[in-house]
Amino acid sequence: MALSKQVTPTSSLNRFMAWAKAAGYHVGEHPAYGGVTAAVHTAGSWHLDGLAADINKNGPRERVDLIHAMTVARSFGLAVIFARDGVVGVARNHQGHLHVDVGEWSNYGAGNVRSTRGDAKVWALQGAVHLDGADRDNLYGPNTDKRLYALAASSAHGGGRHPYGAQFTQDVVGARQDGKWGGASRSAHDDAVQDAQRALGVRDDGVWGPATDKAWRLVRKAYGR
Template sequence: MSRLLTYLAAVHARGLRVAEHPAYGGVTKGAHTSSSYHYKGRAADLNFGAPGTPPEERPVLLWAARLADAAGLNVIYTPHRVHPIAKTAAAHRDHLHVDDGPIQAYKAPGRDDALYARILSERPTTTQEVTVNVTIGKVRKGDTGPDVRLLQGVLNVHGAGVAAGVGVLALDDDFGDKTDKALRAHQTAHKIDVDGVAGADSWRTLLEDVPA
C-alpha cells in the first residue's frame, strides 16, 4: 500500500470524507485534467463539499493536515486566504488537498511559511477531539514500507526520538533500532505495553492527538 493510501485509510477511519481518488469513488469528470495526480491515484480531497468549511469540520481537517505533514505528504488548505504559490489554492478553501508529489506547494521555502505554521499549530479543543478507531497495521523492528514511514513521522511529531535519545527519525520506511527505541519511549510515556510493536494502542495514542 502506498504512503498516500496508508494516510487515507487513517483519516477515513477517523471520519473524514475522502474523494477524488480512484480507490474512494473515483474522480469527478471535468473537475481535474486527465494528467492530474487525482486520476493517477496520487492525490485526494478530504471533506470536499459545499463552499465553506463547516466549523465542526475544521479541527479534524487541521489534524489531518498535521498528520499529512508528518508523513511527508503535500498539503493545500487555504481557509484564511489564497496561497501565493499554489495556482489552484483558491479552490481549496473548503477542503484539504493531499498528494505525494515532489513539490510542497503549501510549504515552499520562503513563501508563506508563517501562514503554514499557523495552520499546523491550531489545536483542536478537548470537546472537538475525535477518537481514532483504527489500526493501520502492526509493524515492528525489521519491517519496511509506508506504514513504517507514517509511524516514524508521527513519532517525530510527538518528540519520541528525542525523548529516547536517538534524535529525529529519518523517514526511510525502515523500522530499525532508532525507530524501535523511539516507539518504546512513546509506549512508556503513554503507559501501554512496551513491546516495540506498533499495534492498536500505539496507533491510537500516536494519531488521536498529533501535537503542533
C-alpha cells in the same frame, strides 16, 4: 501548483486515506474512493493516477478537523494544500477541503513550500526495528511502539525478555527467525540498538541503557504512548 516528482510512497497515501475514512472524513477524487471528476481534474492530474485525493468533513468543526487531518497527512510525509494561513496561490481553491498528494510541494495558504517527509526521527526508528514498505510510514503508532518495546525488553537493561516471543524479536532486529536467541541474534540486536540510538540522538554504543531508554520514552510520550 505545478506537479512535481513523486517523493512519498503511494502506500503512505493509501494508509492516510484509510485513516481518514476510519476517522469519519469523506475521501474523494481518488480512483479507489468514488472515482475522479474528469471536469475538475483533467488529464495529467495525479488524482487520475491515484496519487492524490481530497478530504472533506462537514460540520461545525470543519476547519479544525481539516487542520487536524493536514497534520496527520504531513506526518505521513504527504504534500498538502489547504488555506490554513491564507489564500495565496492554489490555496484559495482549497478553503473547504484538504488536498493531499505524494509530491514535494505543499501550500498552507502563504505560497508553496517544500513538503515535510514526515517525522525524520520516527522514520529512522522504524528503520532501526526493520519496518519497511507500507509499514514504514513516519507515524509512531502501535506497531512501531511494539517493536521498539521488544527491542528494549530484550536488552540487559530490559531484563533480557521477549514479551512477544523470540521469533518476533528476531524479526525486529533482522535476525533469522528460528526462535533460538543465540550469538547471531544478540549481535543483530546490538546493531539495531545502535541504529535506534542514532535516531534518538544518544551515544551509539549498541547498549540499551538508561540514557537510551529515557530518550525513547520521551518519544513515546510525545506520541501519547
